[in-house]
Amino acid sequence: MLDTKNNLSDSDFNKLAAFIYTNYGIKLPITKKIMLESRLKPRLRINNMESYRDYCQFILSGKCGEEEIVNMIDLVSTNKTDFYRESAHFDFMKDVILPEHYNHKSEKPFKVWSSASSSGEEAYTIAIVISEFLEGKRPFDFSILGTDISTRILEKAATAIYPLERVDVIPLSQKKKYLLRGKDVEKPTVRIVPELRTKARFQRLNLMDNSYDVPNDFDLIFCRNVLIYFDRETQEKVINKLCNHLKKGGYFFLGHSESISGYDVPLKQIKPTMFQKI
Ligand SMILES: C[S@@+](CC[C@H](N)C(=O)[O-])C[C@H]1O[C@@H](n2cnc3c(N)ncnc32)[C@H](O)[C@@H]1O
Numbered sequence: 662m663l664d665t666k667n668n669l670s671d672s673d674f675n676k677l678a679a680f681i682y683t684n685y686g687i688k689l690p691i692t693k694k695i696m697l698e699s700r701l702k703p704r705l706r707i708n709n710m711e712s713y714r715d716y717c718q719f720i721l722s723g724k725c726g727e728e729e730i731v732n733m734i735d736l737v738s739t740n741k742t743d744f745y746r747e748s749a750h751f752d753f754m755k756d757v758i759l760p761e762h763y764n765h766k767s768e769k770p771f772k773v774w775s776s777a778s779s780s781g782e783e784a785y786t787i788a789i790v791i792s793e794f795l796e797g798k799r800p801f802d803f804s805i806l807g808t809d810i811s812t813r814i815l816e817k818a819a820t821a822i823y824p825l826e827r828v829d830v831i832p833l834s835q836k837k838k839y840l841l842r843g844k845d846v847e848k849p850t851v852r853i854v855p856e857l858r859t860k861a862r863f864q865r866l867n868l869m870d871n872s873y874d875v876p877n878d879f880d881l882i883f884c885r886n887v888l889i890y891f892d893r894e895t896q897e898k899v900i901n902k903l904c905n906h907l908k909k910g911g912y913f914f915l916g917h918s919e920s921i922s923g924y925d926v927p928l929k930q931i932k933p934t935m936f937q938k939i
Pocket of ligand 1: 685686687738739740741742743746776777778779780783808809810811814866867868869884885886887890916
């Protein structure tokens with residue numbers, strides 16, 4: 662019988678928190694100890710470990726392999742998101758960015774990167790906004806890349822099935838066009854229509870990596886509500902790395918509580934949390 666009751670000691674918590682912070686940028690203050698303990702408990706069982714100390718040593722020894730690290734990071738990342746979250750960005754897309762691209766008559770597809778995509782609500786909102794903009798117009802091609810550190814959440818994003826209450830915020834006329842109702846009456850769900858699902862692709866990417874294996878000609882990058890987990894130095898590095906993948910004149914969005922103030926980055930501010938590459 663495994664004994665997972667013994668607690669996670671402060672010292673083991675600190676070691677794990679330092680490992681997670683150094684490699685993934687996610688800050689875990691000591692106030693998160695109980696949360697970490699309860700989330701890791703199933704991992705102890707799955708790995709046949711008798712104590713948090715064993716699990717901690719397993720992770721820090723470097724012998725556990727990438728798969729266990731991925732599972733652990735899945736448990737500690739905060740994935741809160743919504744359709745049309747911080748809607749000013751989608752208004753700006755509709756009113757400024759998309760008309761600009763349209764009037765430019767570019768042959769190239771309009772490319773957007775949702776760089777901390779969580780379960781895909783941000784990426785599919787982008788797809789809906791572009792589709793709405795194109796209604797009755799000469800179409801242009803577009804694609805959306807969603808990336809995140811959490812594989813569990815990326816699977817959800819690719820499946821694109823959401824509980825019915827998550828889509829309350831989507832206007833009825835858009836729901837009719839872009840959502841399909843699930844058959845289960847007990848657990849009502851909706852799924853994004855295939856026409857929009859094919860526009861979005863999801864892949865795992867750690868923003869802490871030295872370089873990113875994604876195209877370097879994005880028209881628009883969303884980097885919202887992820888930098889808050891990183892310290893200032895890491896934030897500046899991450900923004901610079903993201904900008905390497907943004908076209909000159911391309912747009913960059915941050916979350917409402919994030920800023921580039923004091924950073925040496927190739928962006929000029931257009932509106933609060935909205936920037937353009939210089
Ligand atoms: C709070 S959600 C934000 C989702 C969405 N951008 C929004 O604003 O609604 C933050 C996301 O960042 C991801 N994340 C955390 N650290 C990361 C890292 N080092 N690299 C990539 N994604 C990371 C988490 O897994 C989580 O899904």
